[in-house]
Amino acid sequence: MPLNATQIITAIGQAKLARAMMDDLSVEVATVALGDGSGIRYAPSEAQTELRNELLRQPITSQSQLDTQTWRTRVEFGTDIPGFWLREIGFIDASGDLIFLVAGAEINEGWTGAFDLLFQHDLNLTGIKDGLVIVNAPDDAYVAFATRSLHMQATLTLQQFKLTEAIKA
Secondary structure, three states: OOOOOEEEEOHHHHHHHHHHHHOOOOEEEEEEEEEOHHHOOOOOOOOOOOOOOEEEEEEOOEEEEEEOOEEEEEEEEOOOOOOOEEOEEEEEEOOOOEEEEEEOOOOOOEEOOOOOEEEEEEEEOOOOOOOOEEEOOOEOHHHHHHHHHHHHHHHHHHHHHHHHHHHHO
16 A cells, blocks of 8 residues: 655654663564544654554554665454555554554555454654664564565675686686
8 A cells, every 4th residue: 555645753752762861771563553533644653652543553564674774564453354545554562552643634545444454564763773662562574574685696696797707817
């Protein structure tokens, strides 16, 4: 489900990140909440402590760290979820606090319900110290396999290049 919306760190999230940085700890995002924004798109606020109208909440099924500033999160929902227009997304820490909020006038609404929903979102951590936020979920096996495969191919190509250079010399 593609999204083009505003992602903010809530005031609670900012406070937890500041404490974690001082104590050399991390904030663990473990759950995703989805809502319909009470029927409208809206600009998210740092003061929010919850979604405007949360309709689903589920632990993150899998994650992969794409780079030091981006975590890809996946959550799988079954067919028994209610149908609604997805307009807001919350990333919740292990204590149940809303840390990140995604919403906004530009959000590409998506309909849920009546089918299995595989929700995927790249959590952007630009400007946040590396390691300060972690996503507490199993590694995404597909991304891990692709990453390992690409690394092995790159290593092989480098070795072949070095061998070619040595032969030329």
